[in-house]
Amino acid sequence: MSEWWTYRLEDFLMFAPATYQRLFGLYNAQVWPAQLLAMPLALLALWTLARRPARWRLACALLAAGWLWTAWAFHWQRYAGIHSAAPWFAAGFALQAGVLAWIARPASPWQASPRAGWPRVAGLALLACAVLLQPWAELLPDRPWQQAALFGLTPDATAVGTLGLLVLLRRPGPWQAGPWLAPLLWCAASAATLWTMAMPAWWWLAGAPLLALAAAASRRSAGLR
Template identity: 40%
Template structure:
């Protein structure tokens, strides 16, 4: 027990900020210009969500989660941290979950109110993951290849999907689909905090807002069910 108490968070992150940023850059260099396709898929999912094509909107991010699982975590992140492979399996599980929801229609909110606060929150979070997060790297003087992009890097993939879930899903399905993106955002935020790099505060803020949206939408769904 005393041995475990002596560990600090830093002990579980066996790499430096420079090494981690170089990992992000390698992903950008290796897979450019795939970024254009993944961003287009993310934008398409958002548009489809608001047009009522909920199943397709849920299916589009699924293969991107599998890609990030293999290309980012299993093939690269795992070289820096032994836990990378396990996180990769979690991302594959999320890919399977999104595909199953899209194929079966389980938990899909087929009549989302566009002006509902949770849906507005979801749209804002989705746009943050698709647009703002990549721009943050450029505004801080980093290279384009270090910019984190939806479907290529883990953070924007988790953020964007969490935003889409707020628009597309309800009740139990929303909670289930939010677990893995939320946990990764927490882990990534803590990692960035330990490495003393920018971005941790933004991740924690987005996570808190997203969880507020999930709770809010759950309360709305319960109210609608009881009134019906």
């Protein structure tokens, strides 16, 4: 039996890159026409945070729905067929959906950050990239458009977009790490998976959390908790 330090990330990969890519094509075909609802709702969330930040609860509720859908339709129903940990991923995504729904409740102490500045620009940019660019950029260089991983329907874009949302929100008092855990952990796990499969999108899953954390830290240091 090999010693644990002799293992590499590739040794823990449970599927071939082609199998992973094909999963998204099959998933998109099976959930159609959910995309026709997911895309307008994603754009509504982005528009709300950009133009009507006082209505941030709507955007937060929409993201909660995306996490819940991804937990059930992607992780539980499909990803579990090629990854033994997918049921645990489903549980984590469902829990995050509950956290976002709790934040969006009418009595929530959370608020939209009131000031402009680079943290707000970074938050909106992360959400905009997750909705508009990331699903298509991940297709490069040779994946067909039917394998697009859309925001609100698949985990990577949903996690990155949620980091953008959290940058745009604040809660009086000490920094609350709970809502950040699931998107940060997923980005780290997915970046490792994509890197192992030599898929160039890994760098975005690794870099987006760093940008989000830097923006949140800058906002706190400026007294915008």
